[in-house]
Amino acid sequence: MDLKPGTRWKSAVCETEAVVVRPPKAAGELQCGGAAMIPHAAEKPAGAALSPAHAGGSVLGKRYADEASGLEVLCSKGGQGALGFAGRALVVREAKKLPSSD
Amino acid sequence: MHTGLLLEMAADGLAGQTAIGGAEDGLSYAALLSRARAAAARISASGVQNVAFIGENGPAFPIALFAAGLSGRAFAPLNYRLPDADLNRVLARTAPSLAIVDDAMMARLGAAAGVTAISRSAFLDSGAAEQTPEPIDPDIAILLFTSGTTGEPKAAILRHRHVAAYVISTVEFMSAGAEECALVSVPPYHIAGVSAVLTSVYAGRRLVQLPAFSPEGWIETARRERVTHAMVVPTMLGRILEALERDGGALPDLRALSYGGGRMPAPVIERALKRLPHVDFVNAYGLTETSSTISVLTAEDHRAALASADPAVRRRLGSVGRPLPTLELEIRTPDGAPAAPNTPGEIWVRGEQVSGEYVGRKAVREDGWFPTNDCGWLDEAGYLYVDGRLDDVIVRGGENISPGEVEDVLRQHPDVRDVAVIGLPDNEWGERVAAVVVGDADADALRAWTRARLRSTKAPEDIFFRDALPYNDTGKLLRRALKQELAGGG
Numbered sequence: 310m311d312l313k314p315g316t317r318w319k320s321a322v323c324e325t326e327a328v329v330v331r332p333p334k335a336a337g338e339l340q341c342g343g344a345a346m347i348p349h350a351a352e353k354p355a356g357a358a359l360s361p362a363h364a365g366g367s368v369l370g371k372r373y374a375d376e377a378s379g380l381e382v383l384c385s386k387g388g389q390g391a392l393g394f395a396g397r398a399l400v401v402r403e404a405k406k407l408p409s410s411d
Numbered sequence: 412m413h414t415g416l417l418l419e420m421a422a423d424g425l426a427g428q429t430a431i432g433g434a435e436d437g438l439s440y441a442a443l444l445s446r447a448r449a450a451a452a453r454i455s456a457s458g459v460q461n462v463a464f465i466g467e468n469g470p471a472f473p474i475a476l477f478a479a480g481l482s483g484r485a486f487a488p489l490n491y492r493l494p495d496a497d498l499n500r501v502l503a504r505t506a507p508s509l510a511i512v513d514d515a516m517m518a519r520l521g522a523a524a525g526v527t528a529i530s531r532s533a534f535l536d537s538g539a540a541e542q543t544p545e546p547i548d549p550d551i552a553i554l555l556f557t558s559g560t561t562g563e564p565k566a567a568i569l570r571h572r573h574v575a576a577y578v579i580s581t582v583e584f585m586s587a588g589a590e591e592c593a594l595v596s597v598p599p600y601h602i603a604g605v606s607a608v609l610t611s612v613y614a615g616r617r618l619v620q621l622p623a624f625s626p627e628g629w630i631e632t633a634r635r636e637r638v639t640h641a642m643v644v645p646t647m648l649g650r651i652l653e654a655l656e657r658d659g660g661a662l663p664d665l666r667a668l669s670y671g672g673g674r675m676p677a678p679v680i681e682r683a684l685k686r687l688p689h690v691d692f693v694n695a696y697g698l699t700e701t702s703s704t705i706s707v708l709t710a711e712d713h714r715a716a717l718a719s720a721d722p723a724v725r726r727r728l729g730s731v732g733r734p735l736p737t738l739e740l741e742i743r744t745p746d747g748a749p750a751a752p753n754t755p756g757e758i759w760v761r762g763e764q765v766s767g768e769y770v771g772r773k774a775v776r777e778d779g780w781f782p783t784n785d786c787g788w789l790d791e792a793g794y795l796y797v798d799g800r801l802d803d804v805i806v807r808g809g810e811n812i813s814p815g816e817v818e819d820v821l822r823q824h825p826d827v828r829d830v831a832v833i834g835l836p837d838n839e840w841g842e843r844v845a846a847v848v849v850g851d852a853d854a855d856a857l858r859a860w861t862r863a864r865l866r867s868t869k870a871p872e873d874i875f876f877r878d879a880l881p882y883n884d885t886g887k888l889l890r891r892a893l894k895q896e897l898a899g900g901g
Contacts, residue, residue: 314412315412315571315572369585370420370424370583370585383412383579385416385419385420386420386423404580404582404583405581405736405737407581407735408669408709409582409593409610409616409669410581410669410693410695411603411607411609411610411611411669411695411703411704
């Protein structure tokens with residue numbers, strides 16, 4: 310799983326989609342709903358189901374990070390599954406509050 | 412990550428809410444995406460590499476901007492105020508390209524190899540095509556030709572990753588309230604015009620566009636559309652204030668007014684803060700090559716500076732605030748060493764939004780640092796002061812004199828309405844300090860005024876009086892034009 314910045318991934322078990330903003334420093338699996346995420350263009354595997362332990366949901370437009378590896382993704386489509394990396398739950402990263410300058 | 416994805420997310424989250432135009436008759440996020448996709452299909456079918464845009468602000472601009480991104484073509488908004496010959500020369504550099512051109516400007520174009528021009532009205536008639544085409548080279552998002560005040564315009568390259576990094580690191584997705592509305596009056600070919608479209612769409616803030624700036628038109632639009640946010644260049648703010656004083660009315664809905672793109676005269680911002688006390692003023696400093704803003708003086712900074720008796724705090728009203736937390740910024744002396752606080756040098760910046768690249772040339776270094784060619788300094792608290800372009804620094808007998816510093820002092824003189832300070836060739840000193848003044852002042856009095864506030868070597872030896880100074884349409888002083896005129900014997 311090559312989590313290069315800008316690569317797009319989708320959940321195998323729900324509607325969630327995510328874009329890599331910052332790559333992880335160590336290799337690992339990007340997950341959603343307890344299952345490995347798949348490339349954006351790939352077909353969803355049949356029969357895969359959301360794990361109730363990873364059903365916290367993902368929210369459109371939120372940035373999620375894994376502090377240990379430095380991985381950061383942007384949720385580009387929300388879904389029922391919670392995002393994870395190498396078995397750890399990703400946490401929402403609050404954007405720095407900046408005044409509008411454009 | 413793509414600019415097109417930003418719009419897809421907004422359409423997903425905000426669907427029927429108005430994205431562009433009037434609250435009642437504007438284009439929704441879903442409609443904007445659908446129009447952009449249709450236009451992208453048309454662009455793809457034409458087989459071009461770039462999309463040029465020659466026209467005033469209007470819905471066609473964001474549609475074309477996102478359509479270019481969705482089709483993987485670079486988007487090049489061109490300066491339609493250039494003389495015809497210059498405009499055609501820049502347009503030829505976008506080939507092979509599709510040029511979207513205001514109907515009234517079509518006649519200005521000559522035949523250029525590899526450029527297919529279509530009128531704005533024909534472009535807006537692109538049929539419906541919901542299918543997003545496959546991007547060809549989804550790397551370059553924007554090609555922006557610099558204003559060319561120093562010669563042939565350079566084509567700055569902004570890649571999708573730079574622009575997207577700027578948007579997602581500085582704006583929270585869908586963070587705008589449903590009543591918020593941003594007014595854009597900078598033209599499409601200015602980086603602030605491009606970033607306004609991207610950040611407003613991502614924030615979910617309705618965008619209203621002013622095709623061409625006039626202070627009365629700006630005020631009328633701000634009132635009619637209940638504008639809450641706006642960005643202006645300093646000359647626009649001065650003119651808006653004068654028009655407001657003439658009409659005596661208010662701007663009750665306006666909450667935030669950011670300014671940038673040039674040096675803000677202290678008397679103008681002080682007057683603005685007093686005239687519009689309910690408005691949050693933000694000074695934003697950035698360059699085309701850095702995908703817009705890299706430093707901001709916040710509303711709190713403005714109010715603290717205005718209220719302070721401490722000169723070190725008070726002078727911050729003339730700073731561009733502190734660098735964004737998402738990037739690094741340093742002042743370096745000519746030998747490359749970091750400068751101490753309060754010591755001028757070149758401004759260097761590094762971060763994900765920084766491109767520092769032009770067609771045919773990279774100014775950004777291997778380690779990611781970009782020399783901005785702007786001269787400035789940081790105070791002890793980390794506030795950045797920008798003195799102007801390095802090329803404009805006057806070297807008088809080995810002493811570096813910043814024109815901006817001298818201009819600021821002269822501008823405080825009650826008889827000076829506007830002023831430009833430049834270096835003229837001098838047989839003894841290499842360069843001497845010259846001031847071009849608008850106003851009914853006495854030359855000797857101005858020299859004494861400057862000497863009393865700065866080192867005597869900084870007082871202008873030559874003082875010329877003019878009715879007005881030359882600015883380009885986005886408020887940049889054309890120092891080079893003045894210099895050429897006056898060096899020739901003035």
